[in-house]
Amino acid sequence: xxxxxxxxxxxxxxxxxxxxxxxxxxxxxxxxxxxxxxxxxxxxxxxxxxxxxxxxxxxxxxxxxxxxxxxxxxxxxx
Amino acid sequence: xxxxxxxxxxxxxxxxxxxxxxxxxxxxxxxxxxxxxxxxxxxxxxxxxxxxxxxxxxxxxxxxxxxxxxxxxxxxxxxxxxxxxxxxxxxxxxxxxxxxxxxxxxxxxxxxxxxxxxxxxxxxxxxxxxxxxxxxxxxxxxxxxxxxxxxxxxxxxxxxxxxxxxxxxxxxxxxxxxxxxxxxxxxxxxxxxxxxxxxxxxxxxxxxxxxxxxxxxxxxxxxxxxxxxxxxxxxxxxxxxxxxxxxxxxxxxxxxxxxxxxxxxxxxxxxxxxxxxxxxxxxxxxxxxxxxxxxxxxxxxxxxxxxxxxxxxxxxxxxxxxxxxxxxxxxxxxxxxxxxxxxxxxxxxxxxxxxxxxxxxxxxxxxxxxxxxxxxxxxxxxxxxxxxxxxxxxxxxxxxxxxxxxxxxxxxxxxxxxxxxxxxxxxxxxxxxxxxxxxxxxxxxxxxxxxxxxxxxxxxxxxxxxxxxxxxx
Numbered sequence: 001x002x003x004x005x006x007x008x009x010x011x012x013x014x015x016x017x018x019x020x021x022x023x024x025x026x027x028x029x030x031x032x033x034x035x036x037x038x039x040x041x042x043x044x045x046x047x048x049x050x051x052x053x054x055x056x057x058x059x060x061x062x063x064x065x066x067x068x069x070x071x072x073x074x075x076x077x078x
Numbered sequence: 079x080x081x082x083x084x085x086x087x088x089x090x091x092x093x094x095x096x097x098x099x100x101x102x103x104x105x106x107x108x109x110x111x112x113x114x115x116x117x118x119x120x121x122x123x124x125x126x127x128x129x130x131x132x133x134x135x136x137x138x139x140x141x142x143x144x145x146x147x148x149x150x151x152x153x154x155x156x157x158x159x160x161x162x163x164x165x166x167x168x169x170x171x172x173x174x175x176x177x178x179x180x181x182x183x184x185x186x187x188x189x190x191x192x193x194x195x196x197x198x199x200x201x202x203x204x205x206x207x208x209x210x211x212x213x214x215x216x217x218x219x220x221x222x223x224x225x226x227x228x229x230x231x232x233x234x235x236x237x238x239x240x241x242x243x244x245x246x247x248x249x250x251x252x253x254x255x256x257x258x259x260x261x262x263x264x265x266x267x268x269x270x271x272x273x274x275x276x277x278x279x280x281x282x283x284x285x286x287x288x289x290x291x292x293x294x295x296x297x298x299x300x301x302x303x304x305x306x307x308x309x310x311x312x313x314x315x316x317x318x319x320x321x322x323x324x325x326x327x328x329x330x331x332x333x334x335x336x337x338x339x340x341x342x343x344x345x346x347x348x349x350x351x352x353x354x355x356x357x358x359x360x361x362x363x364x365x366x367x368x369x370x371x372x373x374x375x376x377x378x379x380x381x382x383x384x385x386x387x388x389x390x391x392x393x394x395x396x397x398x399x400x401x402x403x404x405x406x407x408x409x410x411x412x413x414x415x416x417x418x419x420x421x422x423x424x425x426x427x428x429x430x431x432x433x434x435x436x437x438x439x440x441x442x443x444x445x446x447x448x449x450x451x452x453x454x455x456x457x458x459x460x461x462x463x464x465x466x467x468x469x470x471x472x473x474x475x476x477x478x479x480x481x482x483x484x485x486x487x488x489x490x491x492x493x494x495x496x497x498x499x500x501x502x503x504x505x506x507x508x509x510x511x512x513x514x515x516x517x518x519x520x521x522x523x524x525x526x527x528x529x530x531x532x533x534x535x536x537x538x539x540x541x542x543x544x545x546x547x548x549x550x551x
């Protein structure tokens with residue numbers, strides 16, 4: 001069992017091409033990379049939107065917003 | 079790699095670019111430091127994360143399509159030809175991974191391709207990626223304290239992996255259509271990196287709007303000073319340092335520049351035109367000096383604008399710093415810094431644009447004017463070594479109108495318009511700006527609130543423990 005094209009390092013160096021394992025699987029790997037990238041943006045934006053919504057809701061309650069703005073000028077509590 | 083001279087040339091070039099990448103990393107460290115220093119305490123952590131995450135977001139997208147666009151789009155496409163096939167830059171090509179340079183595994187590339195690109199593809203890709211991070215980071219600073227990070231990262235992916243690299247293909251690639259037809263010359267990226275980033279900044283700022291409290295009821299601006307001027311200045315020093323790597327990465331360290339018979343080894347600029355590292359060293363330092371001195375006078379010794387003036391001075395001269403005389407570079411830098419300083423405050427007052435770090439001025443206006451200045455100062459120079467590249471018909475020479483059109487393409491066509499369209503879409507989707515309450519309380523409000531709550535809990539536990547009688551020995 002081997003995952004790459006390298007048999008040994010003692011042959012003709014001019015015969016050695018790709019060094020990484022699973023040569024031939026580049027297209028599926030690119031598709032995986034694309035899904036990872038798009039998926040990350042989707043998850044990040046969902047997470048951020050929910051976080052900001054709940055934060056805004058919390059700040060709208062009582063005098064939370066006023067306290068938060070005042071706290072900006074009390075560094076030991078920030 | 080079967081003869082000594084070729085091996086030396088390739089291995090030296092590979093090592094050279096690898097070192098420029100390490101040096102350029104300091105630009106990103108500088109941008110993060112600088113941005114956090116400008117932001118108010120309540121926004122520090124979100125500001126840091128917003129810029130730091132440019133690294134993976136633009137890194138992944140530049141691997142997927144950014145690098146390919148650089149070689150593929152040199153003709154427009156449709157202006158001087160179609161899309162160019164550039165196998166080595168396709169993300170599924172074996173040369174986009176660890177490769178020894180010997181026999182290719184696939185049939186779409188030749189042994190000559192692998193011999194050339196196996197050792198250079200990764201370091202070239204990384205050098206261009208570092209330019210991409212810089213371009214995206216420029217926008218990051220101007221929109222702090224009210225933009226949603228997710229929205230910015232989409233803008234960063236567009237600018238860092240699509241629009242800027244298309245402008246690089248047009249105006250920076252030795253065979254780019256702007257170089258051929260307009261005689262566009264922009265050796266160290268005044269327009270290609272800085273003007274486009276400035277144009278995108280301006281577009282996003284228009285859709286984003288100013289920070290709450292920035293403008294008085296009568297429309298006059300309030301100054302929101304940097305939270306930590308020390309940190310800002312250290313950040314700018316780091317950017318200066320990384321800028322050396324940026325300049326070095328715009329050169330090819332060793333290349334035979336003699337057309338036809340004979341051999342003449344030299345460093346070249348990005349267009350393969352012969353230059354020397356000494357030339358750009360003279361000009362980099364003198365343009366930095368001119369910019370700092372003008373910034374100092376204009377801002378009445380304000381450290382923030384003095385340091386920014388130095389950066390703007392270098393940016394203003396970058397388009398022609400391969401050919402200028404050092405004193406020309408100093409004077410051009412000083413004059414452009416005076417102009418951009420005045421423009422920053424005029425645009426702020428006139429159009430209510432809240433650019434938190436002055437990025438539109440320092441990068442956008444300075445880059446634009448720097449490209450235009452080349453048209454006058456280097457009028458009639460060949461824009462690139464067309465004979466060396468084997469073209470029978472000489473390409474266009476540097477002219478004021480060619481450079482002006484080039485500057486408009488960089489700032490407005492590829493910078494402003496795509497930036498405006500994407501930020502407008504994000505605004506309409508309600509994901510461009512944080513809610514008003516969060517902006518008022520600070521973007522780090524939840525993180526701080528959680529920290530304070532946990533700190534109170536720990537304090538209560540410790541107090542309770544302290545009140546217990548000590549256990550008998």
